[in-house]
Amino acid sequence: MATRRDTHYRGRLAPSPTGYLHLGHARTFWIAQMRAQARGGTLVLRNEDLDRARCKPPFVSAMLEDLKWFGFHWQEGPDCGGPFGPYNQRDRFDLYRAALRQLKESGCVYPCTCSRQDVLRALQAPHQGEDEPIYPGTCRQHPKSEIRNPNWNWRFRVPEGEALRFDDGCYGPQQFVAGKDFGDFVVWRHDDVPAYQLAVVVDDAAMQITEVVRGTDLLKSTVRQLLLYRALGLAPPEFFHCPLVTDHAGVRLAKRHDALSLRTLRRGGATPVLLKQAWELKRLSLSDGRGESETAQVWDAEITESER
């Protein structure tokens, strides 16, 4: 497959404003920024606000403030514009719709009337250990006329048995087999919202991103996205997946770990310099603001590997 290795480097930060940014996001984004800067590239900030129920305007302004405080600099984004805008996913529906139309016309997707459960999940990026179950193919054979609900989901038909490969910039060669490691996946929800997988492919292609840097929880999603790139006739970027920052129990940091949100850390007196040192030391002393502190966090042992 063609790549854009030789062109001007374009990377992106793609946070979702469903809560406050935490140290785990900052770590992944920092690697993205370092990789862009090392190549004299451009860094794009994309606001992934598709989930109307969970993405709140106060989180968007907090996100911009926290990123700036930490030392992030982007050259294109929702706050500063740029040649590939708009940079809020909510404002890009025409592009997603056009991609869905193309997938329908080429027969790559089919309507699916299965339960809400898997479908709801399709809107967000999957997290480690929370990958969607393999779809049993229930609706693959339905003639369209049999489906009464006009508001169906659209599911991508994966090429059963095909081994999909890519070279990850951090983890090396990857392979996942369609139909075995992952199944037909939702690209458009019945409530007329594109799934994460489709939106991210459309945007990364339209914004001419040359390398996607993100957490390792999205490693397997990459092959779903490669199928979408192929089906849409688009050249995929390079991929670099970072080990995730975990808490002392080895659990991935989530937005619910409020103690590790950038705002809480800042309020407790942390500075960006201290937080970056904590990555190196793989631990961090947390202050509760009342003089009590604890050293609670360690980081994935692979973390230094990601700096290669």
Ligand SMILES: [Zn+2]
């Ligand atoms: Zn179905």
